[in-house]
Amino acid sequence: MEKHQLSFSTNAKLEKLIGRELITNNIIAIFELIKNSYDAFAHRATIKFENFHITYADTQKKGDGNRVISDFDSKIVIEDDGVGMSFEEVRTKWMEIGTTSKEDKFLEISTEETNDKRIMNGEKGIGRFGTDKLGSLLHLVSIGDGGYEKTIIDIDWNQFDDHTITIQDVAFDCFVERFTKPQKTGLTLEIKSLRDVWTKSDVIKLKRQLSKLISPFSQEQDKFKIYLNYNGQGQEQIEKWQ
């Protein structure tokens, strides 16, 4: 009898399982990404619909719910002014599957002016894969390390569809820039090659879902605001659902 040792290995398709199958729909995907903005102590998060056939005025009118509003060149950009991630954090937090850095449920940030305590949403460590649910191409720009470091990475999620390779075989170029003067921190996720066709009613459903993240207390509402932006023109703030 021969003795062997076996360990699990991870096929690249695991990523697809998490991103496209565990996260059930586009609305939940954006909801997860905005929860990450909150967890990163952002004061504002903006969801930009770019190259979409919709205006702010359209969203205020009733009816027309089934109208298709996306196109092949439509983009969804999610931007926040949270603490961002340094290159090292992108490497160890964003790119490492199965980990969450939010084991400590109550985190606080103290600056000279503010002392912000937040109860973390994150726990399952899958929210970032919501970007894959939304579209196959992700352009991530993170300014972290107190504003001194910018990291850019382009991810093509479809490269994980190959079942003959392991997850480690898929690699992407990453660019890092150091600044001498600190920049505004935060994370920007630009998602292209959207997987689904969007209709007007999807946007209405998204607004309703996001309103769940707004605190019922007015003094808390100033801490975290969510905006929707339509093609760089109309912008609206998500309010508590009545």
Ligand SMILES: Nc1ncnc2c1ncn2[C@@H]1O[C@H](COP(=O)(O)OP(=O)(O)O)[C@@H](O)[C@H]1O
């Ligand atoms: N908007 C963001 N700003 C800063 N860091 C982020 C942001 N989104 C995600 N991260 C980092 O990536 C990690 C993974 O996010 P996610 O997959 O949603 O898992 P979880 O929220 O459960 O930790 C987070 O723990 C955090 O460290």
Ligand SMILES: [Mg+2]
């Ligand atoms: Mg999360």
